[in-house]
Amino acid sequence: MKHIKTLNTQTLNNTVKKGGCGECQTSCQSACKTSCTVGNQTCEHKK
Amino acid sequence: MKVGVSVVIHQYQNNGYNIVLDVNSGSVHVVDKIAYDVIGCLEAENSFHTPETLRKEETFESLCKNLEGTYNKEELGEVLEAVIELTEAGQLFTRDIYEDYIGEVKQRKTVVKALCLHIAHDCNLACKYCFAEEGEYHGRRALMSYEVGKKALDFLIQNSGNRRNLEVDFFGGEPLMNWQVVKDLVAYGREQEKLYNKHFRFTLTTNGVLLNDEVQEFVNKEMDNVVLSLDGRKEVNDKMRPFRNGKGSYDLIVPKFQKLAKSRNQEKYYIRGTFTRDNLDFSNDVMHFAELGFKQISIEPVVGEDTDPYAIRESDLPQIFREYDILAKTMVERERKGEGFTFFHFMLDLEGGPCVAKRLSGCGSGTEYLAVTPWGDLYPCHQFVGDEKFLMGNVEEGITKPEIADEFRSCSVYSKEKCRNCFARFYCSGGCMANSYKFHNTIHDTYDVSCEMERKRVECAIMIKAALADEERKETHEEK
Numbered sequence: 032m033k034h035i036k037t038l039n040t041q042t043l044n045n046t047v048k049k050g051g052c053g054e055c056q057t058s059c060q061s062a063c064k065t066s067c068t069v070g071n072q073t074c075e076h077k078k
Numbered sequence: 079m080k081v082g083v084s085v086v087i088h089q090y091q092n093n094g095y096n097i098v099l100d101v102n103s104g105s106v107h108v109v110d111k112i113a114y115d116v117i118g119c120l121e122a123e124n125s126f127h128t129p130e131t132l133r134k135e136e137t138f139e140s141l142c143k144n145l146e147g148t149y150n151k152e153e154l155g156e157v158l159e160a161v162i163e164l165t166e167a168g169q170l171f172t173r174d175i176y177e178d179y180i181g182e183v184k185q186r187k188t189v190v191k192a193l194c195l196h197i198a199h200d201c202n203l204a205c206k207y208c209f210a211e212e213g214e215y216h217g218r219r220a221l222m223s224y225e226v227g228k229k230a231l232d233f234l235i236q237n238s239g240n241r242r243n244l245e246v247d248f249f250g251g252e253p254l255m256n257w258q259v260v261k262d263l264v265a266y267g268r269e270q271e272k273l274y275n276k277h278f279r280f281t282l283t284t285n286g287v288l289l290n291d292e293v294q295e296f297v298n299k300e301m302d303n304v305v306l307s308l309d310g311r312k313e314v315n316d317k318m319r320p321f322r323n324g325k326g327s328y329d330l331i332v333p334k335f336q337k338l339a340k341s342r343n344q345e346k347y348y349i350r351g352t353f354t355r356d357n358l359d360f361s362n363d364v365m366h367f368a369e370l371g372f373k374q375i376s377i378e379p380v381v382g383e384d385t386d387p388y389a390i391r392e393s394d395l396p397q398i399f400r401e402y403d404i405l406a407k408t409m410v411e412r413e414r415k416g417e418g419f420t421f422f423h424f425m426l427d428l429e430g431g432p433c434v435a436k437r438l439s440g441c442g443s444g445t446e447y448l449a450v451t452p453w454g455d456l457y458p459c460h461q462f463v464g465d466e467k468f469l470m471g472n473v474e475e476g477i478t479k480p481e482i483a484d485e486f487r488s489c490s491v492y493s494k495e496k497c498r499n500c501f502a503r504f505y506c507s508g509g510c511m512a513n514s515y516k517f518h519n520t521i522h523d524t525y526d527v528s529c530e531m532e533r534k535r536v537e538c539a540i541m542i543k544a545a546l547a548d549e550e551r552k553e554t555h556e557e558k
Contacts, residue, residue: 034113034157035098035164038547039428042103042168043437043504047179050433054243056279057192058441059459068423069437070505070536075243077430
């Protein structure tokens with residue numbers, strides 16, 4: 032598209048049906064102990 | 079951005095890029111100036127545009143009326159067509175359809191999948207900002223016994239349902255002050271995981287004072303992740319992270335951390351610092367870590383009382399935003415030169431990020447994630463330890479106050495009014511509940527200064543993605 036370049040093909044709404052298995056890492060176990068950082072984590076099934 | 083309705087589109091310019099975030103689908107669009115203006119104009123007119131409303135003659139007429147002096151009709155029509163196409167594909171003007179879904183997610187039976195084991199309520203440093211008060215957590219000095227630790231792992235296995243991957247963080251105080259128990263618990267966990275078809279992911283958070291070859295070897299064999307605490311430049315670190323005798327810790331610790339990071343092939347660790355009002359130029363501390371050879375870097379803002387001289391204030395935000403911008407630009411430049419590194423708060427996985435259920439549920443404290451004190455008491459997370467109101471049970475009897483877990487379970491981006499109007503709500507998931515409690519006496523609010531910083535970090539993280547996806551533009555552009 033001439034005017035718009037889209038960076039991602041996946042959309043959040045597509046994860047509604049299959050999501051929520053809970054196997055992913057708990058956010059505070061990574062490197063944030065005083066903030067909440069969830070969006071930067073990776074889905075366990077897409078590793 | 080609109081007040082009163084859930085924000086749908088967030089537009090901003092950073093480092094010469096025009097960026098459009100479709101909040102509810104998570105789609106990120108890098109656009110030219112005309113598309114930026116067209117989308118802005120359309121959104122100002124109607125946040126809830128659909129392909130049908132966009133196709134209406136009056137929509138185009140209104141667009142022409144507003145922008146014709148700047149762009150010609152043909153161009154505007156072309157961009158409008160592109161906008162319609164993306165809207166039809168569910169990548170622009172996407173509605174927030176998750177509020178009903180969150181009810182379903184929250185009704186699911188949660189299991190415990192992660193524990194923060196306070197293996198030592200004692201520390202060999204005396205960091206000035208420590209929320210654990212030099213490891214004591216408003217209580218007495220104590221080390222967790224092997225028996226209590228075993229019961230904690232048993233509790234985790236018994237309460238983990240069908241979850242296979244279980245996480246245990248050895249935390250403190252300083253966990254290396256109780257090292258033998260850490261090793262014994264890892265051995266116990268490895269036995270038990272075979273019996274129950276589980277997999278333990280152990281992590282260790284350490285200040286490095288007692289780190290030696292034996293610890294390093296064990297950590298590399300058994301720990302999925304290690305968090306290495308250090309604040310950055312020597313003068314910055316030593317001011318906030320002295321020994322109890324006042325002497326700085328930098329010189330002793332840095333070589334040990336460098337050695338450990340190298341021995342882990344620069345993976346599966348974070349060098350983690352805290353910045354305060356005393357080093358608002360923290361991008362220099364991040365770069366200092368990079369110069370020391372570290373590749374996995376995290377530096378977080380301190381959370382302090384308003385009366386603490388080192389606490390971040392609202393008036394500090396403009397400088398902090400500038401620092402994040404400097405850092406983001408520098409990271410793009412270094413990445414292009416093959417000298418890239420990871421900054422924890424700029425990590426963003428646009429393709430393989432967490433599902434909506436995860437993004438809506440938050441960090442899981444009080445439900446999926448619990449902290450265990452040296453004597454086996456359970457709290458919603460490490461930051462609530464010591465506040466008796468949040469004592470949920472213990473490793474012997476399990477959860478004795480399920481109402482506390484219920485309250486944490488009910489917390490989501492939809493239970494917080496401020497989150498509805500925030501474009502970053504699917505990245506922080508409503509923010510840290512402990513911080514909300516600290517500043518507002520309820521977990522259903524947000525710590526506003528932290529929110530401002532999170533929004534800036536999300537903007538920078540997306541800009542980095544835009545810059546690195548931009549094959550044709552080799553030079554970093556100046557912000558318009």
